[in-house]
Amino acid sequence: MATTAEQPRERFTNFTPYEMKKGEEYMSAEMLGHFKNLLLQWKQELMEEVDRTMHHMQEDAANYADPSDRATQEEEFSLELRTRDRERKLIKKIDQTIDRIDKDDYGFCDQCGVEVGIRRLEARPTATLCIDCKTLAEIRERQTGI
Numbered sequence: 001m002a003t004t005a006e007q008p009r010e011r012f013t014n015f016t017p018y019e020m021k022k023g024e025e026y027m028s029a030e031m032l033g034h035f036k037n038l039l040l041q042w043k044q045e046l047m048e049e050v051d052r053t054m055h056h057m058q059e060d061a062a063n064y065a066d067p068s069d070r071a072t073q074e075e076e077f078s079l080e081l082r083t084r085d086r087e088r089k090l091i092k093k094i095d096q097t098i099d100r101i102d103k104d105d106y107g108f109c110d111q112c113g114v115e116v117g118i119r120r121l122e123a124r125p126t127a128t129l130c131i132d133c134k135t136l137a138e139i140r141e142r143q144t145g146i
């Protein structure tokens, strides 16, 4: 029985893109609500995935007696543990982002203060940098290897 651990969803796609009304201010209360909803749904989905992974591991643990099966199983488990770890980190990041929405500190670049943009935030709701600063940060990361 071969199982592959599911990758956590780095993106949440199950939502209706926000339609800005004429004259609507960026990060209006309604817009913030849209993103909060989106993040809450994403978190819910991730938590269900964590649950599934855990159940799967508990069920499987009982089914192997043969040592060679156990070796394979251990590999699968460590893969699933890594996936779970990533899911947990993502959930933590989502919580931090929801916290920022509640404090009305969402949607602007942490580095330069410009609007991150609705479409970019919908693609990556936990983004804290605008695309320019993000690109720069990635280039620096590659150069310094940090």
Ligand SMILES: [Zn+2]
Binding pocket: 109, 110, 111, 112, 113, 114, 129, 130, 131, 132, 133, 134
């Ligand atoms: Zn920026």
